[in-house]
Amino acid sequence: MPATLIGVSASPGIVVGPAHLLRWEVPEVRARVIEPAEVDTEILRLRGAVEAAVERLRAVKARAEENAGVAEAAIFDVQIAILQDAELRARVETLVRQNLSAEKAFDLVMLEWREHFGRSANPMMRERVGDLVDVHIRLLSLLLDLPDHDPVGLAPGSNAILVTHDLTPSLTIQLDRRAIAGIATDAGTRTSHVAILARSLGLPAVVGLIDATSKLQTGDPVILDGTNGTLIPRPTTAVLAQFADRARREAAAHAELATLVDAEAIMTDGARVTLRANVDLPDEAVRAAESGAEGVGLMRTEFLVVGRAAMPSEEEQYEAYVRVIKAFVGQPVVIRTYDVGGDKLPIGGFPHEPNPFLGWRAIRMCLDEPELFKVQLRALLRAAVHGDVRIMLPLVVSVEEVRQARYLLQEAAAELSRRGVPHREDVPLGVMVETPAAAMSADSFVNDVAFFSIGTNDLVQYTLAVDRGNASLVTRYTPLHPAVLRLIARTVEVARSAKLEISVCGEMASQPLMAYALLGLGIRTLSVSASGIPALKRLVRGVSTSASAAAAAVALAAATPREAEQALRNGLVGELGEELLDGLLGLA
Ligand code: PEP
Numbered sequence: 001m002p003a004t005l006i007g008v009s010a011s012p013g014i015v016v017g018p019a020h021l022l023r024w025e026v027p028e029v030r031a032r033v034i035e036p037a038e039v040d041t042e043i044l045r046l047r048g049a050v051e052a053a054v055e056r057l058r059a060v061k062a063r064a065e066e067n068a069g070v071a072e073a074a075i076f077d078v079q080i081a082i083l084q085d086a087e088l089r090a091r092v093e094t095l096v097r098q099n100l101s102a103e104k105a106f107d108l109v110m111l112e113w114r115e116h117f118g119r120s121a122n123p124m125m126r127e128r129v130g131d132l133v134d135v136h137i138r139l140l141s142l143l144l145d146l147p148d149h150d151p152v153g154l155a156p157g158s159n160a161i162l163v164t165h166d167l168t169p170s171l172t173i174q175l176d177r178r179a180i181a182g183i184a185t186d187a188g189t190r191t192s193h194v195a196i197l198a199r200s201l202g203l204p205a206v207v208g209l210i211d212a213t214s215k216l217q218t219g220d221p222v223i224l225d226g227t228n229g230t231l232i233p234r235p236t237t238a239v240l241a242q243f244a245d246r247a248r249r250e251a252a253a254h255a256e257l258a259t260l261v262d263a264e265a266i267m268t269d270g271a272r273v274t275l276r277a278n279v280d281l282p283d284e285a286v287r288a289a290e291s292g293a294e295g296v297g298l299m300r301t302e303f304l305v306v307g308r309a310a311m312p313s314e315e316e317q318y319e320a321y322v323r324v325i326k327a328f329v330g331q332p333v334v335i336r337t338y339d340v341g342g343d344k345l346p347i348g349g350f351p352h353e354p355n356p357f358l359g360w361r362a363i364r365m366c367l368d369e370p371e372l373f374k375v376q377l378r379a380l381l382r383a384a385v386h387g388d389v390r391i392m393l394p395l396v397v398s399v400e401e402v403r404q405a406r407y408l409l410q411e412a413a414a415e416l417s418r419r420g421v422p423h424r425e426d427v428p429l430g431v432m433v434e435t436p437a438a439a440m441s442a443d444s445f446v447n448d449v450a451f452f453s454i455g456t457n458d459l460v461q462y463t464l465a466v467d468r469g470n471a472s473l474v475t476r477y478t479p480l481h482p483a484v485l486r487l488i489a490r491t492v493e494v495a496r497s498a499k500l501e502i503s504v505c506g507e508m509a510s511q512p513l514m515a516y517a518l519l520g521l522g523i524r525t526l527s528v529s530a531s532g533i534p535a536l537k538r539l540v541r542g543v544s545t546s547a548s549a550a551a552a553a554v555a556l557a558a559a560t561p562r563e564a565e566q567a568l569r570n571g572l573v574g575e576l577g578e579e580l581l582d583g584l585l586g587l588a
């Protein structure tokens with residue numbers, strides 16, 4: 001039996017199924033010169049492959065329409081148009097007439113085009129690079145007769161474990177959720193896009209496996225243990241039985257936690273905690289409400305943009321927001337404005353930047369593209385008529401950004417008034433505290449914002465200078481680092497003295513020791529993915545204000561993340577007992 005592959009737990013749950021390898025990367029093409037007499041046949045072979053690729057893309061598009069929607073699937077029309085482009089065809093055929101093989105000719109032209117589009121000053125052209133890459137891979141795979149790795153080919157009920165290097169947006173929208181039981185990727189970490197998406201979809205996932213794609217074949221039976229972050233290829237019957245037993249125990253633990261759905265999140269001394277859901281796709285809102293969430297603490301809106309050929313219209317956004325708001329009648333729904341950039345890229349990508357996480361992203365992009373931003377702001381102000389909507393700005397470093405955003409919000413409201421469209425003007429505007437700059441200067445924001453929400457995923461990344469998506473740095477990504485805890489404590493202090501609402505919506509809130517630290521630091525509103533709410537509620541109901549504060553004080557004064565962790569563990573064992581703590585750690 002091959003050794004267990006160890007990765008990072010991205011989304012809990014144990015599943016057993018056949019591996020489905022998805023190698024979405026440009027294959028290597030060896031130079032091959034053809035004889036003059038072969039040219040005509042080679043051109044026919046090229047045209048045949050283009051036709052086959054177009055046909056395949058039509059099927060992919062139909063499937064994406066079912067899975068993700070008509071607008072999202074329109075991206076595949078762009079790819080079909082590229083394949084049918086007369087200039088592209090003429091250029092490739094010219095090279096074939098100069099005795100290059102069809103695959104080499106196509107490869108060279110695609111490299112040229114990708115380079116040319118990528119350097120263009122026109123953002124529309126740059127956005128097409130991702131489509132070119134997809135077309136490049138698809139046609140070469142056909143010309144080289146490589147196995148067809150499209151996830152689209154999987155029949156519903158296949159129970160497949162998708163094994164891939166990374167899950168790009170264009171692959172994500174092709175996924176048929178009825179065919180896939182779990183996701184395993186070489187790249188990624190707990191806070192990367194693929195992990196967040198898997199948790200949203202409730203699909204067990206292990207990321208950061210480094211080289212799973214080179215160790216497995218399609219069809220290999222595997223056990224994916226999303227809870228512990230492992231992947232076991234070709235398990236023996238004895239191992240299968242062990243895992244079946246564990247899966248049963250996990251299911252029983254979940255069933256027990258589900259009984260808490262209507263219980264209050266109240267600490268043992270009576271302190272009330274508010275648990276909200278992070279919602280990444282409007283589809284999840286109802287499930288989130290059923291999990292016992294008291295509102296939405298973070299609705300990410302990138303999923304309206306990522307994997308799309310064009311920005312969504314005001315109407316389409318309005319409808320998406322209203323769907324979420326209607327699932328949470330009478331409860332707050334915090335909607336974050338576009339946080340595109342970094343690891344959340346639209347299909348064509350962004351302008352190439354050497355350092356995208358420090359680049360033109362999130363609020364920076366929105367303020368520089370006010371017309372595009374105002375479409376979102378108008379949709380939000382209109383949606384706010386239906387509930388308790390709050391708008392949250394990501395990646396803020398200075399209060400000036402808030403002021404500029406507020407100015408655009410006022411313009412958006414004025415535009416709606418001129419159009420006579422119903423909307424609300426008094427929507428609270430808050431910020432994510434996810435940069436050390438925002439945390440250190442939190443006091444300078446208090447007169448301009450209605451709330452703070454600490455985004456620990458990025459706060460940890462920017463404080464420790466550790467890329468949150470880099471699987472090889474996982475052990476260095478330590479949310480319990482004293483620098484992080486001190487920034488959080490400082491922000492809580494500022495919020496408390498200014499009487500501003502403060503919450504945490506990053507991943508820290510979903511991990512028991514870290515949630516305990518946050519409670520101990522005085523946070524009383526936590527937002528996590530819906531699947532994490534029951535376990536978090538169980539934890540909250542077993543701990544007290546005084547003991548959590550005492551443990552957090554020790555953690556705060558600790559010199560290392562390990563010492564902080566130990567202090568929190570000791571505190572939690574004292575409050576919950578070892579068995580319950582281990583159970584909750586196992587489910588996180
Ligand atoms: C965060 O940074 O903590 C956060 C919640 O936002 P995201 O993971 O979308 O960057």
Ligand code: MG
Binds near residue numbers: 455457
């Ligand atoms: Mg963030």
